[in-house]
Amino acid sequence: MPEGPSLDMVGESSSGQPTLHRCDNPWKPNGQHGQSEVYRRMLGILNRVTQQSLGIFLEQARELPLSDPTHLPDILSLLLEKSQDEPMFAPIYARLCRDLAASTGIQRDLITACKDHFMENYQQLLHYNHIFEGPISSQIIHEEILARKRFVGHLKFISELHKVGVVPGDQVAAMAETFLEHGDDRSFEGLCRLLSFSGLSLSRSHEELVNRCCSYLEACLAGGSLNPRLRFLAQDILHLRNNGWRLQEGNRILPPPGRNVRG
Numbered sequence: 001m002p003e004g005p006s007l008d009m010v011g012e013s014s015s016g017q018p019t020l021h022r023c024d025n026p027w028k029p030n031g032q033h034g035q036s037e038v039y040r041r042m043l044g045i046l047n048r049v050t051q052q053s054l055g056i057f058l059e060q061a062r063e064l065p066l067s068d069p070t071h072l073p074d075i076l077s078l079l080l081e082k083s084q085d086e087p088m089f090a091p092i093y094a095r096l097c098r099d100l101a102a103s104t105g106i107q108r109d110l111i112t113a114c115k116d117h118f119m120e121n122y123q124q125l126l127h128y129n130h131i132f133e134g135p136i137s138s139q140i141i142h143e144e145i146l147a148r149k150r151f152v153g154h155l156k157f158i159s160e161l162h163k164v165g166v167v168p169g170d171q172v173a174a175m176a177e178t179f180l181e182h183g184d185d186r187s188f189e190g191l192c193r194l195l196s197f198s199g200l201s202l203s204r205s206h207e208e209l210v211n212r213c214c215s216y217l218e219a220c221l222a223g224g225s226l227n228p229r230l231r232f233l234a235q236d237i238l239h240l241r242n243n244g245w246r247l248q249e250g251n252r253i254l255p256p257p258g259r260n261v262r263g
Helices: 037-048 056-062 070-084 087-104 107-131 138-162 169-180 185-207 207-221 228-242
Strands: 010-012 018-020
Touching: 037 056, 037 070, 056 087, 070 087, 070 107, 070 138, 087 107, 087 138, 107 138, 107 169, 107 185, 138 169, 138 185, 169 185, 169 207, 185 207, 185 228, 207 228
Parallel strands: none
Antiparallel strands: 010 018
């Protein structure tokens, strides 16, 4: 294979030295190529926003044309990807989304994006049920663990959006119903994680569903077919429910006092 630039891009100067032809439409780092300026500014806001600086960065985000159809799909994708990769900041991202939805009118689009993102990630996770039936490598195991972590991060973000009134309770309840319908180990874990995040709010609006979910966990525990990790996870959820969906003081994990993670 020949090396260097192709012949049709190379000319010859009057001195006999080769010269490169300049194209009429060269690549430029602007909104027409790659990430737009709006995307980069929103990413910068998400990278720097904290509980204390939320108001400041909210004003900066409001200045962006987020509802513009040209930018909205990429911005929604950014919010969902960022939140599931950084679940510790999910409450901050949810409050930011709530205030942006109120001022820019993107709530319906955000709800739809969350629903689609949930199903996409869930189907990807279920695909590992078939993969693990055959020979597996350490790479596949690593990818499955990463997919589970990202999925749990998405559940955390959805739950936080529900708490601040962006995502309706019926949508969260539908996710729980989906987990109950499948009944595999990964769906079982998804149900437990969802209840740990949204058990309190769901028990107020969908008490019958929560009772059914907890009865399902109890039946699985009694059956003795759960692996140790899922068994302990189910026991934690049932203990959490018996405690009014509130962690006991001794189990609460608090950040070091006075420390701002993002400085």
